[in-house]
Amino acid sequence: MRFAGSDFYMHAQKAKNIARLIALTVVVFSLSLQSGLAQNQKNLEVDSVQVRFALKNAPLREALQKLITQSGLQIVYNDALVNGLLVSCECKNVSVRQALDSLLADTPLSYQRLKNGQVVIIKKQPDKKVDLSGTVRDAYSGETLPYANISVLGRNHGTASNSNGYFVLVNVPAGACTLRVRYIGYETLNLPLQVGVDAPTLDIALNSQALEGQEVLVTADNNQSVEVTDEPAEIRLSPRQISAMPSIGEVDIFRSLQMLPGISGVSDGSSGLYIRGGTPEQNLILFDGMTIYHVDHFFGFVSAFNTEAVKDVRVFKGGFPASFGGRTSGVVELTGKSGSFDRFNARGSVNLLSGSAVVQVPVAGRGSWLLSFRRSYTDLIKSGLYTDIYQTITGQNRSAPSSSIRASLQNSFAGNPSFTPRTETITPDFFYFDLNSKFSYALSAEDVLALSFYQASDNLDQTQSISNVQAGMPGNDRFNDRLVVADQTEWGNIGGSAKWSRSWGERLYTNLLGAYTKYESVSTQGIAAELSDPNAVRQNYSSSENNRISDFTLRFDTEWQASRNHRFEFGSWFANTNVQVGFFANDSVSILSRDKRATQAAFYFQDKWQVLAPLEMTVGLRSTNYSLTATNYLEPRAALRLSLGKNLWLKGAWGQYYQFITRVVNEDVLQGNRDFWLLADQQLDPGYAEHSIAGLTYETGDYLFDVEAYSKDLDGVAEFSPRFQLAPQDRQTPLFFLGSGTARGIELFAQKKKGALNGWASYTLAKVENRFAAYNNGDAFPADQDRRHEVKLFGGYQFGKWRLAATWVYATGTPYTAPEAQYAIGLLDGSSRSFIHVGDKNSQRLPDYHRLDVSLTRTFASRNLSWEAGLSIFNLYNRANVWYREYFMQASPAIVRDVTTLGFTPTLTLSVGLR
Secondary structure, eight states: OOOHHHHHHHHHHHHHHHHHHHHHHHHHHHHHHHHOOOHHHHHHHHHHHHHHHEEEEEHHHHOOOOOOOHOOOOOOOOHHTTTOOEEEEEEEEEEHHHHHHHHTTSSEEEEOOTTTOOOEEEEEOOOOOEEEEEEEEEEOOOOOOTTTTEEEESSEEEEOOOOTEEEEEEEEEEEEEEEEEOOOTOOOOOOEEETTTTTHHHHHEEEEEEEEEOEEEEOOOOOOOEESSTTEEEEEOOOGTTOOOOOOSSHHHHHHHHTSTTTEETTTTTTEEETTTTTTGGGEEEEETTOSSSOGGGGGGGSSGGGGGEEEEEOOOOOOTTTOOSSSEEEEEEEOOOOOOOOOOEEEEEEEEEEEEEEEEEEETEEEEEEEEEEEEEOOOOOOHHHHHHHHHHHOHHHSSSHHHHHHHHHTTTTTTTTTOOOOOOOOOEEEEEEEEEEESSSSSEEEEEEEEEEEEEEEOOOOEEEOOOOTTOOOOOOOEEEEEEEEEEEEEEEEEEEEEEEEEHHHHHEEEEEEEEEEEEEEEEEEEOOOOSSSSSOOOEEEEEEEEEEEEEEEEEEOOOOSSSEEEEEEEEEEEEEEEEEETTTTTTEEEEEEEEEEEEEEEEEEEETTTTTTEEEEEEEETTTTEEEEEEEEEEEEEEEOSEEEEEEEEEEEEEEEEEEEEETTTTTTOOOEEOOOOOOOOEEEEEEEEEEEEEEEEEEEEEEEEEEEEEEEEEEESSSSOSSTTTTTOEEEEEEEEEEEEEOOOOOOOOEEEEEEEEEEEEEEEEEEETGGGGEEEOOTTTEEEEEEEEEEEEETTTEEEEEEEEOOOOOOOOOEEEEEEEOOOSSEEEEEEETTTEEEEEEOOEEEEEEEEEEEEEEEEEEEEEEEEETTOOOOEEEEEEEEOOOOOOOOEEEEESSEEEEEEEEEEEO
């Protein structure tokens, strides 16, 4: 019994020991698991826990204590290391890692995370420098994003991506850092990195939505559509962000640019850009490297670029770098969308003027093809909006009724009883279209090929047949003849470009581009009589005007980041341009005929030099040899940027610029202006401008304030006019006039960049004067585009899926020349000739201009489709703004009529696309 009890006792003890061992194992495993979880949690907290504080010249010890208090982390340091160190830092909802990077950036200290979760402050080890390169892309489509801003937080280290989205940061210290990537219209991305000696090439994706599952921090919503860069006179526009802005008919890139300071449209009937006193032809317009000579549809009411086909818009209002040349005012560089490399997409839209569609097709995972087409249906359906615009263009929005004109005509021709005025209604046949096609393919990891095609065209046919008229010689009482009045006009651009881009290592990048552009404007008018009397004398008449430009351009551009402080850009630009102008009457009489061909061979070099930590300078030189004058033109350029504090910098630019092709305005004070392009030669001097710019910018995360003053001295300003004759008996020969000019101004700009409510306000004070020996006794007079004061306001408010936007514009009236009297002078052969006496050049001004536009858009989404519907109202309070004044001098007294622009004009738009 005792033995059995002893066995039982021994077995019971073993069971207890096993139970104790199992319990101990569970406890150890639990403690180990908790320790691991705690460790992972500590590591996670370094990146996820956010802190907020601001210090200026405060002890580092105090800053670290604030960090410990707010984060709850164990931060260990030796007093001897931090003693005497002062720091300045503003941390606004950033991670602990980012706060430490910023606090220790300008100190000899660094930090290290231990396995137990502690953060230890240590001395910095000697930095190992590496080059950090990569490409910035759209997270949804995979398209590269040009001119994105890339910087290392806490360090004076930053750059911008090139036209293909590629960037390189030279000599970045190895170790932990945070890369900040910003691009207009996208969310700012703060990307933590552990930079090693063999740093891989980065592929950075930006998205307007937070990216799940990645170790990133996405900042607050960014509804910014316009960005004033830290470079002098440079502005960038996001086409994807302007869809909610009020518009006429449809979203318009160039009309959106007209809402910026220093850029004016002068009138509602022009989408051309008058930049800082310059005229539209003085701007270099580039679309995927193609030079575009005509930038609008529908006589200026719609720009010739479909927003759905444009990825990025960069504008230089002056002082542009040496890589651009051939113009004296500004540069507008448009980059076309290339499409998605990995997904098919399609989108279509319709409004009261036109319909458009865009398709994106991936090609073998390494390329894409994008096709965009837009066409008006105004030749098929004439909407109320089309009728309003056409009546404005043709001057039917006049202040005086037609009955008074007819009465004046009857009084003027009272001696001719056969004259009976009557009104004829013209129903024009008009349409416009544009086409974009772009193929992009990655030949290798270093090589990219892009092929782009663009075509835009307008077609207007105002031909009409008028019956029951007397078409023969006077004296015939029969009014059963017929007149056929022909009036047809076509104009537009067509072009293509091929671009090969290659990365030769991390620091060297080249582009080779070939582009061809053709612009053509052809207009024919004529009157043909169908007479009932075969013996009657016919009086048929016809005239034609044509202007053709063909331009072939070959460019080679190189970007070399030689060191952290020097970025070199150099290259060559060859252009062969042919310009034809012909004005003919009755197919035989030549009024003006020119056919010129010229070559330009340009070479440029510039160095962007970080002189000191706060000072950056850009110096460059462009040299152009022009064949028609057999002269070499040197164009030095310089720019600077000086940091005056964390958010404040001073900027300035200076440069000389030449222009070898110009659009000449034919002044006719009674019938408006006609224009045509000509090449400079020995008689028509090249245009010249000297730019001087100085500005100051203050920018925070939410707000931007910018002021810039500019001065431009112009030479070679050309005008074409038949109104000045040496003597009444001289035949009417059109004359060219050459003069000079000046443009001075100051621009103020304030912008709220983020939040549900955002927008901007701007004010421009400017003065533009020209001087011609033939006008005003050689005294200076206001240029046609002179607007002394301009105020522009834009505001947008996002509430849910709705967005409300409004713009308001005020400008002083533009100058014009008024005729004062008409008189006749008898000639020796017994005939007489009528002459118009005009007042001083541009001595009168139109009334001040102002209008308010509003829009409301709503987005919808289903499983596979995304929708956007919008209502836009142009000129909400129906202001009768005067476009121009016309004079009828045959009447006594003379009749003056104000031709007004569009009044209250609503527009509806609808857009649908694949998700």
